[in-house]
Amino acid sequence: xxxxxxxxxxxxxxxxxxxxxRCSPRSGDLSVYWYQQSLDQxxxxxxxxxxxxxxxxxxxxxxxxxxxxxxxxxELNLSSLELGDSALYFCxxxxxxxxxxxxxxxxGTRLTVT
Amino acid sequence: xxEVEQDPGPLSVPEGAIVSLNCxxxxxxFQYFMWYRQYSRKGPELLMYTYSSGNKEDGxxxxxxxxxxxxxxxxxxxxxxxxxxTYLCAMRDQGAQKLVFGQGTRLTINP
Numbered sequence: 001x002x003x004x005x006x007x008x009x010x011x012x013x014x015x016x017x018x019x020x021x022r023c024s025p026r027s028g029d030l031s032v033y034w035y036q037q038s039l040d041q042x043x044x045x046x047x048x049x050x051x052x053x054x055x056x057x058x059x060x061x062x063x064x065x066x067x068x069x070x071x072x073x074x075e076l077n078l079s080s081l082e083l084g085d086s087a088l089y090f091c092x093x094x095x096x097x098x099x100x101x102x103x104x105x106x107x108g109t110r111l112t113v114t
Numbered sequence: 115x116x117e118v119e120q121d122p123g124p125l126s127v128p129e130g131a132i133v134s135l136n137c138x139x140x141x142x143x144f145q146y147f148m149w150y151r152q153y154s155r156k157g158p159e160l161l162m163y164t165y166s167s168g169n170k171e172d173g174x175x176x177x178x179x180x181x182x183x184x185x186x187x188x189x190x191x192x193x194x195x196x197x198x199x200t201y202l203c204a205m206r207d208q209g210a211q212k213l214v215f216g217q218g219t220r221l222t223i224n225p
Contacts, residue, residue, distance in 0.1 A: 002157065033211070043158070043202065045212035056211035090157055097211060100146070100165075105157035 003027065004093050004106035012112045018079040021109045025072055025093030031055070032074040033094070033103060034066055038087040049074055050097035081113045117141050120203055120216025129225050133190040137203035137216045140184065144205040144214075147179050149188045152200045152218065161201075162188065193223045 003026035013019055025032050034046040036059075045058035049068035060066075063081075068074045078085060088108045094101035120137045127133055135149075146165055150158035162177040164170045170177045176189040186205075190197055203216040 002159065004157075031211075033213075035213075042217045043204075043213075043215040045214070048211045058212050098209075102148075102160055102163055103213060104160065105150075107157045110155075 002104040002106060004091060004104055006089075006091050006106040006109050008109060009107070010110045010112070012114065013081060014114055015081055015083060017081050017113075018077065019081065019111065021076040021078070021089050021091075021111075023074045023076070023091030023093075023106060025074070025091075026104055029093035029095050029104075030072065031094045031097045031101065032068055032072070033092040034060075034074070034076050035090045035092065035105075036087050037090060037108070043090070046076070048097070055097050078111070083113050086111055086113045115140065116217075117214050118203060118205060118216045121219055122217045124220040124222060126222045126224060127193060129193060129195060129223055131193050131223075133193050133197070133221060133223075135188040135190075135201050135203075135219050135221070137186050137205075138184055139186075139205060139214075141205075141207065141214075142181075142184065143207035145208045146206050147177070147186050148204040148213070149175075149177055150202040150204060150215075152202060154199075158202055195223045195225050198222045 005024045030051045046060040048056040066076045092103040092105045149162040152158045167181045174191045178187045200218040202218040204213040
C-alpha cells in the first residue's frame with residue numbers, strides 16, 4: 001500500500017458526460033501528479049500540482065482540468081467524454097516537487113466511457 | 115519515435131531463472147532512472163531508483179544504467195512466481211517533473 005488513495009475505483013459513464021476523479025496524497029507529500037494509462041499509449045503524464053499550484057503540464061487535453069485543494073487532495077475533471085478517454089487514471093504523490101523526489105502511485109481509477 | 119522504448123514482451127521464464135529487462139532511450143538529458151512493478155489492476159510500485167550511470171542492487175534486483183549507450187536494465191535473480199507482473203522503466207531529466215515511461219514488459223514466472 002503506497003499511502004496514496006484514489007476514488008472511485010471504477011467509473012462507467014456515457015459519451016459527452018463529465019466526471020471527477022479524486023486523489024489523496026501520502027501524508028506529508030506536497031506534490032500530486034496525474035497520469036493516464038491506456039493500452040496503446042502506455043502511461044502518460046498529464047499534470048502536476050505542488051502545494052496548490054500547477055507546476056508542470058504534459059499531454060493533458062483541454063477538456064481535462066485539475067486542481068489541488070488546501071488540504072492537498074486533488075481532483076481531475078474530465079468533460080465532454082469520448083470513447084477514447086477510457087483508460088486507467090493514476091495519481092502519484094511525492095514529498096516535494098523536484099526531479100529527485102520519488103513518486104508513489106495510487107491504485108488508480110478505471111474509467112469506461114460507453 | 116518514442117523517447118523511451120521497451121519491449122512489451124510477453125516474457126515467460128521458469129522459476130529460479132535470471133530475468134533481464136531493458137529499455138533504451140533517446141533523450142540524453144535523462145538523469146534519473148526508475149523501475150516500477152505493476153501487478154494486474156494495481157498501481158505501479160517503485161522498485162529501483164538510480165541517478166546517472168552505474169549499478170544499484172537491492173536484494174534479488176539489480177538496476178544498471180549505461181548513459182553512453184542510452185540503455186538501462188533490470189536484472190531479477192532467483193525469480194519467483196510472485197515476480198510475475200508488468201515492469202515499467204521510467205526516467206526524467208534534471209529539473210523535470212514528469213516521468214517518461216516505457217510501454218512496460220509483461221513478465222510471467224512459471225513454477
